Amino acid sequence: MELTKNAKTVLEKRYLRKSGDRLTETPEDLLWRVANNIAQVDRNYYPHTEDKINEVAEDFYDLMDKNYFLPNSPTLMNAGSELQQLSACFVLPVEDSMESIFESIKNSALIHKSGGGTGFSFTRIRPKNDVVLSTGGIASGPISFLKVFNSATEAVKQGGTRRGANMGVLRVDHPDILEFISCKEEQTEITNFNISVALTENFMKALENGENFKLVNPKDKKTVKEIDPKEIFNKIVEMAWKNGEPGIIFLDKINEENPTPELGEIESTNPCGEQPLLPYESCNLGSVNLSVMVDEKKNKIDYKTLKECVHKAVHFLDNVIDANEYPLDKIREVTLSNRKIGLGIMGWADMLYKLNIPYNSDKALETAKEIMKFIDDESKEKSRGLAEERGAFPNFEYSIYKESGEPPIRNATTTTIAPTGSISIIAGTSGGIEPNFALAFSRNILDKETLIEVNPIFEGVAKKEGFYSKELMEKISKEGSLKGNDEIPDNIKDVFVVSHDIESSWHIKMQAAFQEYTDNAVSKTVNLPSDATKNDIADIYKLAYELNCKGVTVYRDKSRDEQVLQKGDSEDKKKQKQKEKAAEQSSKPYIIPRKRPDVTIGKTEKISTGCGNLYVTVNEDDKGLCEVFASMGKSGGCAASQSEATARLISMALRSGLDVKTIIKELRAIRCPNPTWDSSGGMVLSCPDAIGIVLDKCIREKESGEKVDKSDNGIQKLDRLMGACPECGGHVRNESGCITCFYCGYSKC
Structure with a gap:
């Protein structure tokens, strides 16, 4: 399996086994672990020899190693482990x-x-x-x-x-x-x-x-x-x-x-919306990588390889149902009764690049229907073959298949299109059926070097057509799109479109094209430019309904504090803003905190933290809140000294005229490894969070004139992503309501 740098990072950070900080598994080991574990299920149905089981395992290994197919993340992470929970x-x-x-x-x-x-x-x-x-x-x-x-x-x-x-x-x-x-x-x-x-x-x-x-x-x-x-x-x-x-x-x-x-x-x-389920149902998902299902010499889809891939993938996913250790007995019972699987796709945008088809074209819609109908038909052919060997799903008698006189089938559903956040990074291809967000990105390495990462298909075409240059790639990385670039031929610009080049109606038409031949639902985010209007969104919803989609998600660029995957010259703009801010500050005198008054009035509150009881004193004078003291109730130690330092800095900020609500906002949701519940019923995430809680109570009491028993719980404010991945600092992208880091695979829904 050829792995990109990003794929290696994601695997090492989230999938490969470790002993402490030391990796004890290679990507090859991971694939063999998963393939062997899932292949063992065949023993339940056939009197297989060891050679036959090994042959099935080799098929499953090749399926993943050739980058044809990957199962959902829990299967990659947990198959062959003590946990063995394989469903997403x-x-x-x-x-x-x-x-x-x-x-x-x-x-x-x-x-x-x-x-x-x-x-x-x-x-x-x-x-x-x-x-x-x-x-x-x-x-x-x-x-x-x-x-x-x-x-x-x-x-x-x-x-x-x-x-x-x-x-x-x-x-x-x-x-x-x-x-x-x-x-x-x-x-x-x-x-x-x-x-x-x-x-x-x-x-x-x-x-x-x-x-x-x-x-x-x-x-x-x-x-x-x-x-x-x-x-x-x-x-x-x-x-x-x-x-x-x-x-x-x-x-x-x-x-x-x-x-x-x-x-x-x-x-x-499920959380991304592509898998409707009955209560207590679970579903196992996996995705075919369409970007490698192209015969590039003949410039057409390799349906022979795709058919083999689909049949093996259905076999794999049906085995996952039996190999799974379910978290609840009721979930096991319902899941085994319906045996739903969800085979989907990734790499659609990259496949279109290879086929020289614009995403926003009728040809792309026709190709989408053709390829998804093929996958759906072949998945059901294999599922019916499994039903002959292993039996239909137990609730077949209560299904639409029985009612319509269709032959027995092993799985109540066979197709689902998921967003494929992490696994598409591992596969080194575009996610789900989404268009690419940008063709090139700039990435800072230790603030010393800027690395330009270019879509490899576009890079190959640029070199073949003779317009590639490092300078041009840097320029594209600042824009993200080829739109308006006079250095690139129009026929290339027409094909290599990115998300914001595409009118919203084409996003919905594409979703509807795939939905027509998908049992479950299709994960799709309509990414809109920041100047999109509310009427644009209303039109998207109405069109999705008219075209028989099962749901839809929209995301308008820059509409959240945590800006998703940024294209363009974001780094340059950041540096420029920093320079402007520095110049502005240099023209002003430094702020000097007012002198601490000789007499203050206040109160002390005890609050539980993971480090012990914290005593927080908040004092004020005739000009308002002016100082904070924080004591751990025991002298010495790192926690006590850190709390004292935090309180001193807060006091300076208060006497410098900083809005106390701004201070509270910065303190709340800071998390330590030992959060705890306070006696008032709220969760205390850390000592700084505790100080923020007490300050919040103080100002709320001052504003309302009434006693406040407890502050708002702070745990909803955890892990705010302020413009970048919180783990590696890389770009994050929005997919079906979730954000996924393009570099390390961090994801959050």
Whole structure:
């Protein structure tokens, strides 16, 4: 397997086994570990000799080593390990009771610990302020519990390899829908969830016809109120324009293609939205690398190799179902009953480059339908072959296949198109069906050297056509796109388009083309330029509905504080801004803190931290807050000295006139290895966070004139990505509501 530098970094950081900081596994070892482990399942079905099992393992190894196919990350990470949890996608039910809610929180923690992501529908929870008959109390509503799930996720780390990720879904007819739509308006809130509004046919028809729409209490199915659907739709558009959340899913469209409708309705999806699942279902995903399925001499798709790849990949994924160690017995039971797999693709944009087809063209749409129909047909042919050998999935009798008289099939679904964040980096190709974000990037190495990374297909064409130069590649890295570049022939510019060159309608048309021949759903983000309007987003949603997509996510460039993958001269602009700021500061006198007053008035509060009890004193004089003292309750030690130093710097900042809210913002969400719960009920992430909590209480009491028992929980504010990957400083890109580092594979949904 030919590995790029980025692929090696991702493998070493997240996939290869280690002993301490020392790698004990090579990429070749990893592939053999996975191939051997998954091949052993064949023993359950055939009286295979050892040679036959080895032959299957070699097939699986070659499939990955030739860069034809890769399974989802948990399979690469955990196959052949003690954990052996191989699935990426789970959905858990959330019923309208405390027992169900906290059972789901517990179960999701077990899933996150094992490396999976979870989806939930909060639709069954009664609305805010509804009366709880059993207690006489007032219901807090689904959004309050969404925040509890978010906090629980933050407390669970996935073994240092994958972070907890969730999808929260609410039906559009829930009475709390407007609150749900705006629940992530503050970008530091609910950071461990993607959210999606489940739009229904009734809603879309009411919107189209200008009719009022009923909001229904899920507890008793009674209408709570009628509302203009435009109010809901416009709110969705407004929030998506602001920061890309919420996404939307078309719930009735999803259930029209539910393969087992007798078993219940699908209510939610996995965190990236491409895998609708019944409660307690899981799904194992994998992706074919289309960029290597091209016969470049004949300039056409290599369907012979693709067919062999699809058949082996279906065999592989069906084996994964049996090889899996499920985090819950109920998940094992439901998963084995339906045996869903999701074979998808990556490298689509790179394949189009090789075929000399523009992404934004009718030819590309025709090719998309042709190739996905081929993959879907061949995956089902192989699944039916497996059913003859191993038996159909147990719930086949309750499926659409049985109803329509089709022959037995091994898997209730066979195709899904995922975003392929990390595995596409390993494969060295474009992600999912997304266009490339840029053709060249500049990367600073230890602030001493700038490395230009160029799409290898474009680089090869540039050299072949004779217009390659280092200077030109540097220029392209600053622009990201070829648009407007007079040094490059028009026919090359037409083919090598990037995301922001493509009108939004082409993004949706491409998604719809693949969706036509995909069992589950298609992960797709419509990346928009920063000057895109709310009307642009509204048009995207309406077109997605008209073209029978199952959902859609949009992201407007620079709409979040954590700017996703940047192209252009971002580094140059940063340096220029730094120079301008330095020049501005040099023209001003230094700020000298005012003298500490002789008399101050204040109070001391004890707060629990992971290092012990911290005593925080906040004092003020006639001009406002002026000083902070922090003592660990025990003298000496690093923690005590660091707290004292932090308090002294805060005091200087206060007496220099810095807004205390700005100070609090910087202190909150700093995390140490030992967060803890304070007696007031909130989580304390570190000693600086504790000082921020006490300061926050002080100013809130001053503003309200009332006693404040506790501060807002700080854990939603963790891991804000301020323009770059928090681990390596590299570029991050937005894919289906998640951000993935282009260099080290860090990802967060």
